[in-house]
Amino acid sequence: MTQNSHPIPPVSAPPVRGAVRLTDFGVMRAQGEEAAKFLHSQLTQDLALQTLQQARLAGYCSAKGRLLATLLAVKPDDQTVLMALPADVLPATLKRLSMFVLRAKCKLTDASGDWAAWGLSGDVAATWLGAAAPAQTWQVGRLATADGTDAQVTRLPDDGIGPRFLLLQPASAPAPALPEVDLADWHGLDVRAGLAWVRGATVEQFVPQMVNLELIGGVNFQKGCYPGQEVVARSQYRGTIKRRTHPFLVAEGAQPQLAQEIFHSEDPGQPAGLVAATGRSDGREVLLAEVKLAALESGSLHLGSAEGPLLTHQPLPYIVGEPQ
Template sequence: MQDFHFPDPKALDGAAVLSHLGIISAEGADTASFLHGQLSQDTNQQPADQARLAAFCSPKGRMLASFIVARPQTDTFWLLTDAQVLPTVLKRLSMFVMRAKARLSDASGALSAIGVVGASAERLLGEAALSQPWQLAPHAASGGHLVRLPDVLGAPRSLWIGPAEQAQALIANLPALPLATWQWLDVMSGVVRIEAATVDQFVPQMVNYELVGGVHFQKGCYPGQEIVARSQYRGTLKRRTFLLHGQAPIQAGQEVFSAADPSQPAGMVANAAPIPGPGDMAFSALVELKWQALDTGWHLGAADGPALTLGTMPYEVPLGTSDD
């Protein structure tokens, strides 16, 4: 089995401009109730001090987008999503606004998203640093908001969202972090982001979305809700997402094959990024797999493609039975 060497957590330090993300701004008196009826998350009851994950699904329960949802004001929400997915999702969501008092717009030009990680970020933030994952709070010094993200390898991570003109001042006070390093940290966190290559591919549970707080099962109807609920309560899911590592380049949307059944794909790459560090380049990926063959060999792209090694997820992934 191939050994993969991860960076020292102390080396995971600095700030990255998250240019791969876009931001939808939703404003108006009916915004919370409108989003509540469209997303897998309870936005009606979302407090001001908490960010939440959410899925936007097709009527068949397949994810068209994933969001980090922040509520900086009572009638204002920010939806962070993949920048390439944003235009189509914004258009689709806007179709359902109808008479609701809610205005949706692409705020990616006015707002910036910055990822900060490590000791330097903690020192800069000082008392403003948050301690619990998905906490949300204003950052008075910069005029933005902070979202605490799950730690990776013990390294504290936060997401800064705020006016684009203030972002440069924040970045200037921290070491530069390559975007690819931040994307690898996201992979290692086990939280999947829907990309252009994976739109309409996964029911939320296939990418463990209910395990990381992205699905609220008591909130009522939204597109695809019946299928998502059926997958949860009937035990009809046999596909889950796991962490894999490999020496060959890995991209979202690539198929993965199992040695147990080389005649057909056994999964799909959701997200992937190179492992930071010197030496030969290796990759980590979140891969949706048929879990029944979890202990067999995995290969990228074809049954005889580059070998992949099963890694360790940062949370427990329950397995069940299914004929899905």
């Protein structure tokens, strides 16, 4: 089975449109005149040249090039960077980054009590945002709140149904006046968009290319050094990428878990991949799995064992080898 540019098949149920409080996400804050410079030296993306109108999807790697976290960074002003990331990796990420601040004029804090992350989906969300809705992926708009603090609105990769946004607003601000979306359905939209966040169960399981991070704007190969850069660059330029993340529809009744192994029918003795993200789409369980590319060419893939629930391969919304 080869990669193609076909969109993910449309769902038959009503599209997921509205807003959901991302209770599984937290927010880190870096503040100071060298905040962006410090983060630039630690993450896979260029934060030094990032403008206030741009978001950065980025990875934080170990020295071996394995992802410790993935995050979305925005700049409310020239001396502040807000980073949204899964809450279960935030404490360890904050602690590790703080170890390397040294004399840099940058203060890192957990700002989850001050800022709330919301997922917004569909044309109804774009209409509610109005002029604050960014037109392009990873662009940032501003939405005024009652206390005078601008909320940050980032356009996320689309899911094949409609536009999606990540809203960072003061925790005290009222919920968006939109229909309520279930968190599992929002995770399903991430799966459809081919976007896998590193969570507690998947820390150090992947180099960035294994979760297609460079294909969706999460790696800059022209920037300066960061932990694990040599491994990431070597994987890219030596053609050694033999594993990629792909979406799958799960057999009815099965409940996939993060970091659960998947197996190939023609090589049942060893795992062929690992579950990187789970969610729900059209009432069915879906997942993103990092998988050996050779295992997509024939046979079948199964959850948990070679006799486990069948996984039906779905096409990605982007082409492997062509960064978005």
